[in-house]
Amino acid sequence: MSQSERVRIHRLPTGVPGLDEVLGGGLPEYSLNLITGEPGAGKTILTQQILFANATPARPAIYFTLAGEPPIKILRYQQQFSFFEPDKVDETIHFVSLADEVRRGELEQVLARIMQEMEAIQPALVAVDGFRSITQMERRQGTMDMLAFMQELAFVLTGWHATSFIVMEGRASEIAGIPIASIADGLLYLTQDTMRNSIVRKLQVVKMRGQAQIVGLHTFRISEDGIRVFPRILTRRARIERQQPRRRLDTGVPGLDEIMGGGIPLGDAVLVAGPSGSGKTLLGTQFITAGAAQGQPGVLVIFEEHPQEFVSRASNMGLDLDELTQKGLLRILYMRPLDLSVDEALFAISEAIDEVAAQRVVIDSVSGFELALAPAFREDFRESLYRLVSSLTGAGVSVLLTVELVESFEGSRFSPYLVSFLADDLVLLRYIEIESRLAPVIVIVKMRSSQHSRAVHAVEITHHGLVVGEALEGYWGILSNAPMLRRRGESEPGD
Amino acid sequence: MGNSDRFRRTGFWLLSHQAGGCEDAASLAKAGARVLDQLEQGLSPLIGQRGARLLLTRAWQTARAQHTFLGTSPGSLEAEGTLEELAAQVDGLDPAQVRDGITAVVANALALLSDFIGEGLVTRQVRRIWPELPRAKIPTDEEVGDESI
Numbered sequence: 001m002s003q004s005e006r007v008r009i010h011r012l013p014t015g016v017p018g019l020d021e022v023l024g025g026g027l028p029e030y031s032l033n034l035i036t037g038e039p040g041a042g043k044t045i046l047t048q049q050i051l052f053a054n055a056t057p058a059r060p061a062i063y064f065t066l067a068g069e070p071p072i073k074i075l076r077y078q079q080q081f082s083f084f085e086p087d088k089v090d091e092t093i094h095f096v097s098l099a100d101e102v103r104r105g106e107l108e109q110v111l112a113r114i115m116q117e118m119e120a121i122q123p124a125l126v127a128v129d130g131f132r133s134i135t136q137m138e139r140r141q142g143t144m145d146m147l148a149f150m151q152e153l154a155f156v157l158t159g160w161h162a163t164s165f166i167v168m169e170g171r172a173s174e175i176a177g178i179p180i181a182s183i184a185d186g187l188l189y190l191t192q193d194t195m196r197n198s199i200v201r202k203l204q205v206v207k208m209r210g211q212a213q214i215v216g217l218h219t220f221r222i223s224e225d226g227i228r229v230f231p232r233i234l235t236r237r238a239r240i241e242r243q244q245p246r247r248r249l250d251t252g253v254p255g256l257d258e259i260m261g262g263g264i265p266l267g268d269a270v271l272v273a274g275p276s277g278s279g280k281t282l283l284g285t286q287f288i289t290a291g292a293a294q295g296q297p298g299v300l301v302i303f304e305e306h307p308q309e310f311v312s313r314a315s316n317m318g319l320d321l322d323e324l325t326q327k328g329l330l331r332i333l334y335m336r337p338l339d340l341s342v343d344e345a346l347f348a349i350s351e352a353i354d355e356v357a358a359q360r361v362v363i364d365s366v367s368g369f370e371l372a373l374a375p376a377f378r379e380d381f382r383e384s385l386y387r388l389v390s391s392l393t394g395a396g397v398s399v400l401l402t403v404e405l406v407e408s409f410e411g412s413r414f415s416p417y418l419v420s421f422l423a424d425d426l427v428l429l430r431y432i433e434i435e436s437r438l439a440p441v442i443v444i445v446k447m448r449s450s451q452h453s454r455a456v457h458a459v460e461i462t463h464h465g466l467v468v469g470e471a472l473e474g475y476w477g478i479l480s481n482a483p484m485l486r487r488r489g490e491s492e493p494g495d
Numbered sequence: 496m497g498n499s500d501r502f503r504r505t506g507f508w509l510l511s512h513q514a515g516g517c518e519d520a521a522s523l524a525k526a527g528a529r530v531l532d533q534l535e536q537g538l539s540p541l542i543g544q545r546g547a548r549l550l551l552t553r554a555w556q557t558a559r560a561q562h563t564f565l566g567t568s569p570g571s572l573e574a575e576g577t578l579e580e581l582a583a584q585v586d587g588l589d590p591a592q593v594r595d596g597i598t599a600v601v602a603n604a605l606a607l608l609s610d611f612i613g614e615g616l617v618t619r620q621v622r623r624i625w626p627e628l629p630r631a632k633i634p635t636d637e638e639v640g641d642e643s644i
Contacts, residue, residue: 072541075612086615090623099543 009210012163015053015083016046018229018347022203022218024211028185030161031209032154036168036175037190042201042222043167044074045081046190047127049226050165052083055092059124062094062117066110067102067133071095074129083226094121102133107144110134111152123162128153131168135178147179154183172206185209191217198374200341203229219341219377230343246449249360249398252290253283255468256442259457260425261450268448269389269399269422274429278440279459279466280402282317283429284362286465287400289319291360292329298360299352300332303368307334317465331356335372342377342384345369349388353397361392365402366422382422389422405429424448429459434475442468499606501614505621506530506601508628510594520593524585527597534604537624554603562596564588 011026020026027033027050035043048063055061065071075095078084089095096117101109118126135146144152157164166180172189175181187206192199201220205213220229248263257263264270264287274280288298300321302310310332311321324330331352335345353361363369370381377384392399401422426446431438442459444452455471513526531551538547559565564585585593609617622628 070542070546072546072608072611075541075616079613079616086613086619089616090619094540096540097543097546100539100545103545 011211012050012054014050016049016227016229018218018220018231019203019227021231022205022214022229023186023208024213027163028208028210029163030158031163031185032157032183033163033165033186033188034168034175034180034184035165035188035190036170036172036181038171038192039169041190041192042220042227043169043190044069044129045078045222046188046227047129047165047167048074048078049081049083051093051125051127052085052088054125054163055088057092060092060094060121061125061127062096062121062123064096064098064114064117064126064128066098066128066130068130070097070099080224081226082224094123107134107146107149111144111149111156114153115156118156118160118162123160125164126157126160126162127165127167129167131166131180132170135168150178150180150183154180190220193376195374195376198376200374200376219343221341221344230341230347232343249287249296250290250294251283252286252288252293253466253468255457256283256466259442259444259453259455259468260447261452264398264400264425265447265449267393267396267398268424269393269401270425270427271401271403271423272427272429273403273405275405275431278405278429278431279461280429281364282461282466283427284364284400284402285314285317285319285321288330288360288362289314289321289324292324292327295329296359297329297331297356298324298362299349299356299358300330301335301349301352301361301363301369302332303335303365303372307332310334317463319465328356331358335369340373340377342373342380345373346384346388350391353392359397361397361399363399363401365404367404386422393424425450441472499602502602502605502609502617503598505605505628506598507594509601509625510597512625512627518590520585520588520590523590523593523597524581527593527600528581530597530601531604533624534601537620538608541620550607551600551604554607555600557603558596558599562592562599564592565596565600 010029011020011023012029013026014020014023035047037043051061051063063071063074065074075089079086094117096113098110098113101113114126114128134149153166166184168175168178168180170178175187175189181187184207186208189204189206191202191204193202194200201222202217203220204217205215207213214231216232218229218232220227246265246267248257248260248265250263251257251260272280272283285300288300291298300310305313314321321330321332325332333348333352335348349361349363352358366385369385370378373381389399389401405428423446425444425448428443428445430441430443432441433439440459440461441456443456444454453471455473457471458469460467460469509530510523510526513529514523515526517523517526535544535547535551538550541547542550555565605617605621608620
């Protein structure tokens with residue numbers, strides 16, 4: 001069959017952010033879709049959101065409810081969502097209760113009423129909610145059986161050229177055995193699980209005939225705007241060819257660019273590791289403001305500190321983040337802690353980056369990021385973060401991540417979040433003891449394709465930010481936390 | 496103007512419209528029965544016939560506190576034929592009293608519905624059931640201005 005002979009399936013936008021992408025481009029027009037899940041999973045909200053997005057006077061919709069939740073309750077609660085447009089009620093979306101027909105126990109009557117309303121309203125979209133009650137209803141003897149009813153309903157909805165939705169409560173294992181699941185063209189399964197103190201909502205497109213959906217479980221959130229789906233796989237950013245030698249970015253920290261061999265290579269991921277209070281956040285903030293000063297927009301992703309406090313502390317160092325935000329050169333993204341999904345967090349970061357066309361991104365900190373996630377997502381954290389960082393650096397965005405270093409008198413080690421594999425470059429901030437005083441130092445552990453300093457340098461936290469000083473010459477055992485002053489002619493132990 | 500006043504004006508207009516100029520108590524009662532029947536039928540798609548009838552029963556029972564003649568009806572509206580029987584029971588009563596009582600039932604029903612789905616959607620439902628109802632007879636806040644009934 002030639003390309004021109006094939007039927008072109010028109011796809012309807014769902015009006016649910018993120019869902020069209022997961023579905024593979026929207027809902028196939030005239031498809032019969034089963035929307036299923038446990039109570040409270042968001043089935044009715046999802047269906048309503050799709051209807052309100054698509055129903056027009058020329059393409060009206062009917063929302064049938066069988067039993068359980070009557071339309072009046074749906075109207076009561078759904079009007080709390082921003083997608084609910086009261087003007088569409090009874091004009092383009094018609095609500096019809098079939099509870100009386102169901103109660104009489106005659107499937108023929110249910111079907112007849114559905115057909116009667118469809119003939120009267122001529123809908124382009126039809127939803128039948130509360131389908132579970134049909135499968136459980138006690139039918140009068142000699143009346144239509146369930147399989148015949150489902151098949152007949154599928155024929156009616158398809159024959160009418162309506163894009164239709166059957167909304168049915170049930171677990172995945174229960175749904176699999178119900179004939180409508182095999183008749184349906186699309187099957188969406190919604191779950192809501194409690195993980196410790198967090199609620200995790202996920203959506204799975206079990207099938208969607210005729211198009212390539214993104215398989216797997218996608219997290220979603222219900223807010224006053226309805227449902228937003230966070231596709232499991234971020235849209236791939238266009239990769240750019242790296243020029244050699246690469247342009248280097250000014251870090252904004254006096255003395256740091258020099259010891260790095262000229263600054264951070266464009267499109268690198270830099271990991272700044274150090275104990276609490278060693279200046280990681282300050283370094284990241286200086287990196288962002290230095291970029292903004294050169295017209296390079298940036299995104300600061302913070303997890304541990306409220307933006308107001310963050311901005312205020314930066315202001316004390318002479319870094320005016322408010323001004324940069326107002327100029328569109330900075331977006332500060334504060335992630336609400338404790339119940340984020342990885343996909344939701346990555347989506348928000350990605351969106352913020354697009355919003356300001358960021359060239360520099362600071363994630364402060366990786367440890368805070370992981371803690372902000374619902375426990376269920378922590379296992380996937382490193383892999384997901386790696387995907388995000390690779391996607392950004394591949395597109396030429398330079399990323400600076402901070403990570404907490406656990407400091408002890410025996411030495412330092414990375415926190416359990418072993419994330420150094422994420423980075424092209426590794427900068428280590430430390431405290432050492434010199435003459436009974438704690439002194440911050442910095443060392444460039446790794447910087448790809450760079451002639452960087454390997455010396456340990458003093459670093460000072462001033463009123464204007466971090467300043468890198470001279471290499472600490474004349475000491476040995478610096479990284480042991482207790483360096484010894486090398487006397488003239490003395491060599492290190494073991495030499 | 497409060498919701499109850501708006502819904503009372505609506506009920507008043509619907510009753511007068513159904514009565515078609517007849518002002519005696521029995522005609523008003525028959526017209527009232529038709530209005531309540533239309534309301535019940537109109538709300539059935541939203542709450543089912545049984546739900547609509549229960550809503551009207553509650554509206555009726557609330558109105559009965561002030562309009563005692565409504566109490567003469569046997570049982571609740573759940574009993575078939577109650578509305579039809581009303582006409583026979585009001586024979587000889589003051590027409591103004593009957594008009595006020597039935598208007599209160601309609602207004603109460605709309606107010607109960609409004610508690611559930613909000614005034615905006617109730618107004619839409621009323622206009623769907625009685626498209627002939629002039630907009631000014633169930634005005635929204637913006638439309639208030641025409642005080643004539």
